[in-house]
Amino acid sequence: MYEMGEITGDRPGELQFWAERENLDIVLPFPMGRTDLLMSEEGLMVALTGGGVTHAATTITALGMDPRFDFSKAYWIVAGIAGADPNDASLGTAAWAKWVVDGDLLYELDAREIPADWPYGIIPLGGYEPNQLDTGWTVDNIAFQLNEGLVEWAYQLTKDMPVDDTPALKEFRELFAGYPNAMTPPRVIIGDSLSSSTYFHGEKLNQWANDWMKLHTDGQAEFVMSNMEDSGTLTALRRLAQAGRTDFERVLVLRTASNYSMQPKDKAASWSATAPYPDQGRPALEAAYKLGSVVAHKLIEDWNETSYRIPRAEETKTKIKAVVVAMFELGEDEGDRPAEFQNWVERYPLHQRIPFPQGYRDLRYNEEDGVLGIVTGIGTFRSAASIMALGMDPRFDLSEAYWLVAGIAGVDPNDMSLGSAAWAEWLIDGDLSHEIDIREAPEDWEYGYTPIRHPEFPWIDPLPENKEGLLYRLDSDLVEWAYQLTKDVKIKDTDAMKILRKKYVGYPNAQKPPFVLKGDHLAAMTFWHGELMNNWANDWVDYWTEGKGEFVTSAMEETGTLQSLTFLEQAGKVDAQRVLVLRTASNFSMPPPGVNPAVNLSGEKKGGYSAFIPSLEAAYDVGSKAVREIIANWDRYRTELPKPKE
Known part of the structure; x- marks a missing residue:
């Protein structure tokens, strides 16, 4: 989304590590955006949108409509830094979002002029008070739900990757006593993102962010990261998808914590807005590149499959x-x-x-x-x-x-x-066989059943090599x-x-x-009955088990x-x-x-x-x-x- 100066060789922003560490040897002029496009021979493209939802929406729309490119099967990875809610994440932590919610389209009153029972002066468009959804009109695309299966896949792929920690991060985290998640070493999590062009800070607006995310997702989203571009990017990608130029199911949003969205308990909100980022935010920039590139390369490596089938994490079994x-x-x-x-x-x-x-x-x-x-x-x-x-x-x-x-079961009265x-211990099949009505069989045949592919009596000895699933x-x-x-x-x-x-x-x-x-057991779909069939069952089991079963x-x-x-x-x-x-x-x-067996069978039936x-x-x-x-x-x-x- 942003770069500090040049795209290589100076203090890095979100683009520089990609430009320096990937083989992006193809430079494509892009006058509709902030910088030229960079691309590898393998098909990895990197674009810089500029900060804020407007720049993001404009750049992505221009890129998606560019006639030089086919993005119909492309995957999109938004990878940048963010302010993190200390209730959920620590500095350096990376969060894959399942939801992105817009935080710009709203009514706002100065908090000094709001009713005493209002928590803040921010009201949904179409509403009349905080946390009241529209009462007659609204705009579309407030909340964006990403492909949960793809998000889970990306998370599973990266969740065990080490994320850089530094002495400066540790020192800064110690200020947030009472926020256990803020004090943990950086890690990879799943966490949702609020997109607002206003770079908000403070405990009260942090509470608004949490409430706003839940309000617009029916309680499904949890505010973890704040940024200034993603709702613009996703608005563009969704509309491009409606035009058949992109696939909105192939979008990932990765945000990494460079700072917190509110102050520690002994500081003012203004301190949060002005406190410098530890290590100038470099650990978060490193995490955004490190994790994002692993996912990008895996998608490219498996392109023969991922081009037509979106990867999904295996569901927890x-x-x-x-x-x-x-x-x-x-x-x-x-x-x-x-x-x-x-x-x-x-x-x-x-x-x-x-x-x-x-x-x-x-x-x-x-x-x-x-x-x-x-x-x-x-x-x-x-x-x-x-x-x-x-x-x-x-x-x-x-x-x-x-x-x-x-x-x-029906059982042999000789045994049970x-x-x-x-x-x-032995399970024998009684279906797979040849059958002749015994009245039409040769006189020396004892039964009308013979082993499959061996219609003769006495039954073939030794056993057929292919037992056809006849015994277990x-x-x-x-x-x-x-x-x-x-x-x-x-x-x-x-x-x-x-x-x-x-x-x-x-x-x-x-x-x-x-x-x-x-x-031992004989399994046959024919519900046979009678002394002669019982004799056959005994001999059949004896034959297939070579005398070991009964x-x-x-x-x-x-x-x-x-x-x-x-x-x-x-x-x-x-x-x-x-x-x-x-x-x-x-x-x-x-x-x-x-x-008589017929009489007996009839009696059992009735x-x-x-x-x-x-x-x-x-x-x-x-x-x-x-x-x-x-x-x-x-x-x-x-x-x-x-x-x-x-």
């Missing part, structure tokens, strides 16, 4: 410690008949609702514990899509999260009883830890469950009261969930070793002896599962114990997986 994955819910998340999600929402609890339009329903969250809940929808394709959408959601950091899939809870093995130590932790959890039993269990004569595990066990629970989602988690791990977004799968028995996967509610209770009671244990010991389990006792 919510750190998630555990994700509870349910597959379905019957109605609302709370207050009606429950399914897999409701007990978690009501009891853990997960009261905070987070919109999730890319999923089956909104997410639920416990902020204190860092526990997030999701309902994926039924079937492997829905679970895969939902988990991938969550994993790619930029709002969350899931890199250290534990995942608990907790839902109900109604209401029981099984921790799985969870961390065995983590699974054993969860089992040991929860094996003594008491699970609800009911008379209806006891009656049904008694029908499974010859299946001792099916006749037991509910218990916690380890048992079919115990059946449901419809896990391999979709694990497929997405596997891909997300490859992208560095999750740790797929931190996954637990808990399934609880709502029904059996085959009828009791002497009952009458419901006798263990539906108890299995939901078990999924929460057993699963929540593991989640709470992880959260309670987060300092340990954040960096190392739980291990079972030896």
Whole structure:
């Protein structure tokens, strides 16, 4: 905005460091401005506007309309010194503004002639008293809101850069006892800017500046820096943008503190207006160049991208410690008949609702514990899509999260009883296969299902090299830890469950009261049923795990969930070793002896599962114990997986 003398070689102003330190070898005559334009081969241009909003508006308009230049994709960095509010900043501090507010367009009365209850004689145009917005007319462009994403990006890029401090700055700061932010060493912050051609000083006008900024931004802006040009510059850039010559979303304002906007507590306002700048303001000039040039060069360095995409700071992500994955819910998340999600929402609890339009329903969250809940929808394709959408959601950091899939299942009566809870180590897909109606298969085929791309029986041995996402093995130590932790959890039993269990004569595990066990899982979107299909499930799991796994629970989602988690791990977004799968028995996967599977399936459909509610209770009671244990010991389990006792 200003220069003291020549643009090089003497006492510097705001232009000189750019002229001396950058390779601005191209000199372009600019008779419409204060000095010629300076430009580098890489496309960095430096212009001097002159002090005051009028000079700034005139110069920028002339530059923007100059037919020699295309500014349609150019970034604009306003970099200059300022007076700082000692309530917010110290000398030498640099502030990136999100808001710039004009402080010239107003009514003003001499403070000696104002009503006694007025804080000052400054009134908004169209108003009748201080801090009253217009009552019928006003002017446009009082407040300018800059691109917040770009501002945050510039701040993140520069916030850790050292800013020069000097003995003179330290000595001057000591005068401002009682203003802790004024006494800190210089740093980089985000802080808004008031632009006024009047070089104001003093506590009362400093209060006006704070009030004025809030008034014209609906409380969103905080006065930190004062300057004399920025509203003129931004008025010109906004109007040039309306003409298609600039992009107002590509504007940054950086102001650095050369002085304070008011006096310390033991000085008069006139002292503030006349006190010399420590070190002649050079530290602030250095900061304006140093930080501004880093941002300018980064924009140019990445021009292949920044030319068409404005950089944005990564949003602060919510750190998630555990994700509870349910597959379905019957109605609302709370207050009606429950399914897999409701007990978690009501009891853990997960009261905070987070919109999730890319999923089956909104997410639920416990902020204190860092526990997030999701309902994926039924079937492997829905679970895969939902988990991938969550994993790619930029709002969350899931890199250290534990995942608990907790839902109900049909279970093998050879291994498990109604209401029981099984921790799985092996997850096998039951969809990807060839199928022939067994009545049309060769006589020596035991099942109509064969491995994908290998339609033959007996099934191919050894296993196909490309397993197509057909099997996943969870961390065995983590699974054993969860089992040991929860094996003594008491699970609800009911008379209806006891009656049904008694029908499974010859299946001792099916006749037991509910218990916690380890048992592997088959995921298939076909809701199969019957003894022959149950035999296929056992053999299918045995085949794909080469005898290491045993079919115990059946449901419809896990391999979709694990497929997405596997891909997300490859992208560095999750740790797929931190996954637990808990399934609880709502029904059996085959009828009791002497009952036709079609009849049994029809009865379940009409009458419901006798263990539906108890299995939901078990999924929460057993699963929540593991989640709470992880959260309670987060300092340990954040960096190392739980291990079972030896």
